[in-house]
Amino acid sequence: MRNPSSAAKTPCCSKVGIKKGPWTPEEDEILSNYIKREGEGRWRTLPKRAGLLRCGKSCRLRWMNYLRPCVKRGRIAPDEEDLILRLHRLLGNRWSLIAGRIPGRTDNEIKNYWNTHLSKKLISQGIDPRTHKPLNPFPSSSDNIEDNNHLASTSNPNPNPDFNPGSLESETAATQSNENFVFNLHNHNQNKKVEDNEMVMDGFMMGLPTSHSSNINQENYVNEDTFSSFLDSLINDTVFMSLHQQQQPNPVHQLSSSHHGNIWEGEVLSAMPGLSEEERALGRHHHLA
DNA sequence: AAAACAGACAACCGCTCATGA
DNA sequence: CTCATGAGCGGTTGTCTGTTT
Numbered sequence: 001m002r003n004p005s006s007a008a009k010t011p012c013c014s015k016v017g018i019k020k021g022p023w024t025p026e027e028d029e030i031l032s033n034y035i036k037r038e039g040e041g042r043w044r045t046l047p048k049r050a051g052l053l054r055c056g057k058s059c060r061l062r063w064m065n066y067l068r069p070c071v072k073r074g075r076i077a078p079d080e081e082d083l084i085l086r087l088h089r090l091l092g093n094r095w096s097l098i099a100g101r102i103p104g105r106t107d108n109e110i111k112n113y114w115n116t117h118l119s120k121k122l123i124s125q126g127i128d129p130r131t132h133k134p135l136n137p138f139p140s141s142s143d144n145i146e147d148n149n150h151l152a153s154t155s156n157p158n159p160n161p162d163f164n165p166g167s168l169e170s171e172t173a174a175t176q177s178n179e180n181f182v183f184n185l186h187n188h189n190q191n192k193k194v195e196d197n198e199m200v201m202d203g204f205m206m207g208l209p210t211s212h213s214s215n216i217n218q219e220n221y222v223n224e225d226t227f228s229s230f231l232d233s234l235i236n237d238t239v240f241m242s243l244h245q246q247q248q249p250n251p252v253h254q255l256s257s258s259h260h261g262n263i264w265e266g267e268v269l270s271a272m273p274g275l276s277e278e279e280r281a282l283g284r285h286h287h288l289a
Numbered sequence: 290a291a292a293a294c295a296g297a298c299a300a301c302c303g304c305t306c307a308t309g310a
Numbered sequence: 311c312t313c314a315t316g317a318g319c320g321g322t323t324g325t326c327t328g329t330t331t
Contacts (some may be wrong), residue, residue, distance in 0.1 A: 022325075
């Protein structure tokens with residue numbers, strides 16, 4: 001339950017006369033017409049100017065998630081679902097980043113779909129939706145071992161069989177290789193939420209020493225275009241399959257055609273489009289530091 | 290038919306960050 | 311540098327709707 005006393009901290013939504021709850025078609029029309037006429041922005045004052053009894057945040061949310069012409073409604077397609085799974089394995093709960101790679105879908109929609117469908121689906125498959133790792137890393141029966149090997153080969157971000165989150169041996173190449181990528185992701189994300197706890201909790205960041213999160217600086221910055229192109233490459237089957245065929249002859253490290261979140265450092269650095277030799281070197285330097 | 294329950298998703302809240310005065 | 315404000319994000323909750331009992 002929401003804490004009534006906390007509402008006083010958010011003056012924009014606590015004013016008397018501000019309507020809450022589901023939007024009516026009339027309100028939608030007023031908001032749509034106003035934004036089409038006047039444009040987006042200045043959300044705090046928009047309700048008054050448009051003649052709506054809503055807070056600015058509510059107007060923004062309604063526009064962003066439902067009224068924008070580019071918002072796609074309807075069921076999530078299987079290919080979109082696959083994309084969400086891969087991006088979540090790479091990005092964690094960065095819903096806006098994930099949504100940014102899926103045209104027409106909003107962060108709220110993807111977040112809801114994840115919480116109501118995909119997380120349950122992964123759990124039913126024995127996969128931890130947070131970490132994308134098997135829920136039971138030490139199965140007792142041979143059947144379970146087989147099942148988990150299959151799961152690991154398709155969805156585990158660290159399919160290296162030596163991986164053990166609780167041991168020094170867990171510092172495998174797979175885990176360490178994510179480090180630079182994680183590092184750059186945080187720079188990309190406007191340095192937002194650079195918190196040790198969050199980094200530890202994020203699935204694909206498991207095993208990352210927390211001290212690194214406080215050392216994020218500009219020298220490892222990768223610009224938006226580079227990051228965007230990089231993500232495109234990550235979600236492209238062909239690129240990753242060819243990379244793995246070239247660089248990972250070991251069948252243990254082969255990935256299925258539909259799941260390949262396991263990123264090795266060499267792949268990450270070499271796959272980064274437009275990355276200079278200096279930047280690659282910086283990435284290696286950070287990894288070794 | 291109606292109540293209870295569960296699932297889906299729309300919306301809200303608190304927080305952080307960016308920017309400008 | 312500090313403060314105020316706007317904007318955006320992710321977690322959580324409320325409400326609606328379909329299903330089961």
